[in-house]
Amino acid sequence: MHTKTIAQLSQALGKGDISSEELTQQFLNRIELHDKELNSFITVTADLALTQARAADARRKSGEATPLTGVPLLHKDIFCSQGVKTTCGSKMLDNFISPYNATVVEKCNAAGMVMLGKANMDEFAMGSSNETSYYGPVKNPWDLAAVPGGSSGGSAAAVAARLTPIATGTDTGGSIRQPAALCGITGLKPTYGRVSRYGMIAFASSLDQAGPMAASAQDAAMLLNVMAGFDARDSTSVERDVPDYTVALDDSIAGLKIGLPKEYFGEGLDSDVAKVVDDAIKQYQALGAELVEISLPNSQLSVPVYYVVAPAECSSNLSRFDGVRFGYRCEDPKDLEDFYKRNRGEGFGSEVKRRIMIGTYALSAGYYDAYYLKAQQIRKLISEDFVQAFKKVDVIMGPTTPSVAFNIGEKVDDPITMYLSDVYTIATNLAGLPGMSIPAGFGNVSGKERPVGLQIIGNYFAEDKLLNVAHVYQQATDWHTKIPAAYS
């Protein structure tokens, strides 16, 4: 059953071929068998999962099931889950049992989905390799020497190894798409505001967005149907109708105009990734799409802009972690100042501290204009580039990452090189646009295959178009069905 998509699992549950309890137990067994090696879960909620599964079976019998009732999933540990440890990958929240549910968790529960556990992630979603997690690095199921990407690395690795049929993730600068690419799965970051951020631990509030991480575009569409929608409890949630994302999946893409930004194919792109992306684009041509060369001239500056905007917002958001009301508390503080400093200094890891300090500096008196204001102005220019591009094209395509997965430990001492692994994904967050990564082939590192992702960027609220474009490709190719041999 673990090789089936959630579309297939939904059918099997509907026909009574398998109960949710049996299905859930199968995945719990796989987690038990494989996750010591992969470390993709921080918490496995076996008892809760089986309780939810039995409730789902009862609901199916009573005829009140939704398509995903009884389907297991994994939530990134950034989503608050009531009564369950919610750590955000940090020592700061190692003792935090959330008193409430994030809207995303609430919606998945309401649909009758079964939570298998909470996924490992970079600490407070700050990282591109899952190495900043307090709970240790996650390994890439395609090659245990490689990182799974980050920050949603646990979600990506668990889906790739089919320890869960589907997972949730969040994306601030590429944290859904980059790990999806490096683990060979399908990930979608929706338009900013499409999915509620309520109960999703905040990193950079003007960039954060949650989305599905799945084995196929069809599966991603089914989970997005559950996740998306207006939420009065999130002040930046968008009041706009949510379409059924599965309706347009099979639409023809004949005449689709694909923009290829020349900046995404230049220096810095590894040749094995370039080759796979070129082949994928040729496949789209064969499916009837037209290619249009475009330019996103300011996208080159997206990394510098991001490393002002994101740390500035993070330094403000993370000021709430002071050890007074919840979270880590130090031993024997001398006084109140020592108490705050040590709670935070001992509770946060070094990447989080770096970003808080950069943000604090950028927002400090005298520097605001040179950093934050300047970054917001260039953010506007980056966003305008996309507005111009979408006058000419329907979607934009390019590589998700400049290289395949790198080795664990390879970039951990060099933050800048690590930051540059998000060079193609960040601009989308700055503009607030939806973006996807789908598996399109493999590169090769010392004789082992490592996946390559094709990035597809759409116009605001064009998630249905992205999913359609991805699905049509997945109907014509089989990259998305590949599972690493050790887990197949």
Next chain:
Amino acid sequence: MPRVLGKPRFVLTSLFILQLQYAIKSVRINIMSLDKQDVVNIAHLARLSIDAQDIPNYVENLSSILDLVEQMNKVDTTGVQPMAHPLDEVQRLRVDKVTEENQRDLFQSTAPETEAGLYLVPKVIE
């Protein structure tokens, strides 16, 4: 009217730009090479204790991040409206009415130390 005042304003502007360039240069020197004391000051502002032995590493890392950020100065952003929100939306308002129930006991169940419904911290005033 701007035409009439055009000339003197231009002189003022170029003087201002010269000053600004000088100011930016001096800020840049500050920006690009943080020293140990800067790191200690920033950590204090952010209320973060950091180990003395880690300071050189922070000096190096933070300076290299600021070097990266420095690339922003290549772009002329004169007159560009800063973008604070990706969708240019305005803040949604709600009716001024109490909608939250009191859940103090639930929320304090995760607190490190409480007494009589209050959060306890180290003594502030002797």
